[in-house]
Amino acid sequence: MERAWVAGEPVQLDAAIAEAAKLVAASRQPLIAGLGADVAGVRAAISLAQRSGGVIDHMHAESLLRNLDVARSSGVMLTTPTEAEVHADTLLVAGPVRQTTLFQQLVSGSSRRTTGAKVRRIFWLCPESGTATAVAGRDSVNVVGRALRDLPAVLAALRACIVGRPIAKTAISVRTLEQLSRDLKASRFGVAIWTVAHVDALAIEMLCGLVDDLNAKTRFSTLPLPPADNALGALHACGWMTGLPMRTGFGRGHAHHDPWLFDSRRLIGGGETDCVIWISAYHAEAPPWREAPPTIALTADGAAFRVPPRVHIAVGVPAIDHPAIHYLPSTGTLSAVAASQPSTRISVADAISRIAASLPDDGARRC
Amino acid sequence: MLTLLAGGRVIDPVNGRDEAGDVWMRDGRIVDAPRETRPDATYDATGKIVMAGAIDIHSHIAGWNVNTARLLLPEYHRAAMARPATTPLSYAGWSTFETGGRYATMGFTTVVEPAVSPHYALHAHLELADTPIIDKATLAMLGNDDYLLSLLRAKESESAIEDYVAWVLEMSRSIGIKVVNPGGAAAFKENVRAFSLDDVVPHYGISSRQIVKALQRAVNKLGVPHPLHVHCNNLGLAGNVETALETIEAAEGLPLHLAHLQFYSYGSDGERGFSSAAARLAEAVNAAAAAVTVDVGQVMFGPTVTSSADVLRQFNARHRARPKKWLILDGDANGAGIVPYEYRRSDFYNAVQWAVGLELFLLIDDPERVFFTTDHPNGAPFTSYPEIFALLMSRDLRAKWIADLPSAAMAVTTLPSIRREYTLPEIAVMTRAAPARLFGLTDRGHLGAGAVADVAVYEDDADRAKMFRAAALVFKDGELVVRDGGVLRHTWGRALTVAPQRDRAVDRRMKDYYEERYGLADDLFKVPADALGRPEPFEVVPCRP
Known part of the structure; x- marks a missing residue:
């Protein structure tokens, strides 16, 4: 079963994707934060940030960095x-x-x-x-x-x-x-x-x-x-895709890493972003801030939001709902893990790819 | 789709061609000139040089080590961005996307990542899957792993070792096996600080030489086309030419590849106890069996980062880092060391290293046995290749460089006296024909019918560096991907692997071993076929029967 909401009202997944794409398309600097996703989800998020001139951050960036x-x-x-x-x-x-x-x-x-x-x-x-x-x-x-x-x-x-x-x-x-x-x-x-x-x-x-x-x-x-939420996996994916860790912005047309400038909380607090894509597929974590611009939340079930998101899509938990590649504390590296309870719930990667596919074509190269 | 590349100087040593002529491509392959058929597309190559796509046999472009180096050195990337293309730091080429693009613009279409820890293989393949245009392959590292050392200690049968090697090749989806400072990393964990060919790994009681011989034998017996790829002991130390000579001798005429020989060509003569022994080593290579091959690992001046699975060597070099930061990993088997470094023209030792690499290139007679590498990024970034081609092809250019370098350094090398100049056909052998043969890639490295339509077209510019820096046209699988040094489109290449036969009983043994040693399923370290999200991520290269 797919579950999605726009402005708190349950909608079909397609409608939520369309609304999310509208928000991203209208945004001058979208912030992709949380980033609790498997490697495929992180890759899709980085590609979207690159394409939309956005910023990529992770909820555990502070301690990672x-x-x-x-x-x-x-x-x-x-x-x-x-x-x-x-x-x-x-x-x-x-x-x-x-x-x-x-x-x-x-x-x-x-x-x-x-x-x-x-x-x-x-x-x-x-x-x-x-x-x-x-x-x-x-x-x-x-x-x-x-x-x-x-x-x-x-x-x-x-x-x-x-x-x-x-x-x-x-x-x-x-x-x-x-x-x-x-x-x-x-x-x-x-x-x-x-x-x-x-x-x-x-x-x-x-x-x-x-x-x-x-x-x-x-x-x-x-x-x-390391922190949870595939933080190290996200760090590595950022590394190979951009040459840099998270807290990287693409607004200048190339990857620009600045741990202060691209700190989510600072961007939100200073009103420097006009659209947030919040990702927490592992723990249904809600964004930590109390005020925020229109937000697209991709989370596991059960997130308790302080600020209701404009769009909310309940995504699958990596390695539970769908197979995933992510960092495992036990192996100390990226491992491919099968789904323990496969479901049809959409993955972060698929949700973001569908949002990206609904954006007006800007002729940019795709990763 | 039939494509005609018309009228270029076709340099294809495998097929004995060096003449003005045509190259035809259809559906991703080279074809003979068809009769009475008009091409769908024609590209005029008149006055240009046409070669097969180049193959780099040893370049650290993906995986945990490389990526950790990226994360350690954000300033390389940042500094590069703000600078014009020709300044020294502009080479960063640091993301996987840039890596694939920059290789392609130089006419390279296949690159081997030579140092993948089997436990980090999935990570490496994820990065390679994000490296556009070029095809790639990985070498899996063995020789410091507990399982192999335990087999040797227990005097297990040769077939047990072969089965294990075959299992590793499959789980890591690699094209060959590399051994890095055989036993050195395992010994370092037992607090050993220097390790040579006949030193013994504590506890296992196995010498470095035994590890090399066992792996060389197994790789050969399995029919893996690429011989065992050896990173010898004692890298970078004065007087280490003896180690390289002993290792060549240890090959006993069987196939063996010695990586980045430049770093092992040092004598201990002269006031500073550091000199070139390249002439002696080149002589030994010339005299050795044809099955013994080497690559150079040329040093070029400028900032770079040394990234190596030789954890012992990197540990010993860590406090010489430029800038002063480093990371040493005691890994499950080999581990890794990342030590940034700047090779300086004014530095005596660095100048000797630069000369040593060129001496090896120029003193080893057969371009089929000396391979073109900088051990990217250890000796220099791969983006410096065009300058190296130019140096190989012009003694006048070398003389200019030599005049600017410390004379005391040049005095302990033979470089100033060497007159040889590489020809374009020799470059084609060294970077196309020979690498394809070394990896058993019968459909690469040449332009005969049936070959993969990977083709590089260069302007015949007297400035060879300029020529090789920006190919006029590059075709990958018959598709035009580069024009005038710029990437036209990103295609997604394949990773080349081998799949030698094995006794499947080893699978159960490995499952039990992982369970007992780590309390983990061995599957967690494997690279599943469907994990990479590209339509055809792998291509299997046949083993010898």
Whole structure:
């Protein structure tokens, strides 16, 4: 069953597509935001942004770009979830971490390393909640510090300690840090883990620097836990299609990336867009703003809108309603996944392609 | 649709043609001149050079590594945009769409992406499916993967290795196998920092040489047309010519391809302990069996990014990044390292590297065995090819460049003394005929009847760089896609793959292995046929019987 609405009234899908195309055609700078879609949906969205001189953003761009900014301004060691699972004998967790399946597996499982220690040692810096051991489901988690606000100072002191510089007392005693430093150096292959959404840029940079320093003598890498909603898949699709991450505009006739200029909230707040296409196929997330220009919402069932969209199309959930290619936290890459409960619900890619096909032909090249 | 390309100088070494003449195309293929039939379209090529579409055998254009480099270097893209076309940074060619278009405008119609981690194969193919006009193919990387190393440690049968290689080729939809610093990435995970041909991967107890030999044998036995593609140990280090010489010797006369040999042609002579050993290596290549082939990996000056699955080498080079940023991935098998770099004319080492590449081109006698690459983007971006063709074809041009470079650097190379100039037919062999043969593409790289109608037409300009930068006409599958260096339309090419036979029992073994090692279904890493959303995304190249 297809479900679509215009101005809150149920309509046939065709009518919703036609209304959406009318809004996009009349727009001078459409904003495509949310972008919670599989790779096919993201590709269609980028093509539409390109064609309509619009802007492309993602609901988790803030934390994605924070992590990426560290990589594009310094150095980063990185590993895959599969490699961490197979190889890590030590985990250094920083800040609060969402209890994802991947994280649970990493902290609860024993190392599959074929050499060295079988039991993975876990050190958890500033978990905030005070329930780190409960989250990890293990008594053997070494919790160092509590409050997230202490994390940057603790990391700085730890890094100094690792390279043998004198340190003063932080939230943690010098002795504890010295012991932690010794433990980390004694690891064979350690992995630092943090949730991208919870840790600020300076802490990420300090973590990456600390890991680089540890590599002077042993092996250490990092595994930032990415946001949901195919955020990394969207980042990569933006990368190959435009050469740039999201928060990219096409109004100048070529891709122009500017994380400040093309931030959805800023564009909405400043009245710099006259049409929003909001996409949330995974979690029926509604746009976060309270006022907005005419909006075309492509979401999974059940979105609770603060501002009623002009057009709303209930789309299928990738890998549930239709097969999908998207980033999987377990594989750490783009994977093709079959539909678990196939339905006829329209995909984001099809909805956007139909909107695009209903636009007046501007003679532009199609991707 | 019958198309006539009339009166050009047709340079087609495979069919022994170098003459003014016609080329006919019908329904995407080259055909013999038909009798009493009028063409539907005629293009006058009088005074122009007509060759088959060029084939690039080693260019990193798609996949996780390349894309992460894009994301790491937004300034390359941005800076390029604001500049006129001839300034150094204008090469970015950075999105997949630009990549396909820019290759096509130079007359290239097939490109091999040589470093795909099997676990990232779907990602690579998604990017290739978004790379217009050109056909493409991928090499799957093995040799640092636990499964192969475990087979070797357990002294499993040769057929077990062949089955596994065949399984990987199919799941990743690749055309061949590459091995990158064999065992080096696996050893690096065990904190090894230097790794040579006879060093042993800790825990597995297998040497780099054993890995090369096992894969070379398996690829050959399976009848995969492209020989094992080897990125040797010790890339970039002074004195590493010994590694390259040992690897050539290890080929034992069987087919083996050595990638970007320029990066292995260094001696340790001179005041700075860094010199060209290209002459020695070229001599070894000339003396080796014809089945041993090499590509160059020419360096050109300017900013670029080194992107390599040689994680150990990239790790060791990370603090020499220009600009100072880098990313090193400890991957499931090979991993990757992305280190931006700027080759500078004023830099002694960079100038030696530039000369070494040209020495290899000019001192290896047979243009069928030395392939034209910059290891894009590692030595230089592929958009610098036209300048390299010009350098190969003119000793006067080389002399001008040499005069501008540090004399101390030129003094440790033989380049200033080399007089050879490539001819157009030799360029056609090196970039068309030989690459097609190296990959078993019998219907490419030439203009005989039955060949794919991929044709490049160039102005016969004395300025060879200008000539090769902007083809006058390019036909892809018989369709005109480029005119006067501009893209007319975006077609969607195919990815070329091989599908050697295997004992299907390996499928069950792999399923169990993935379940046990990762707790994951092996299907999650495969490239399904229908995943790419293009009508005919793949074309299977036959294996030798």
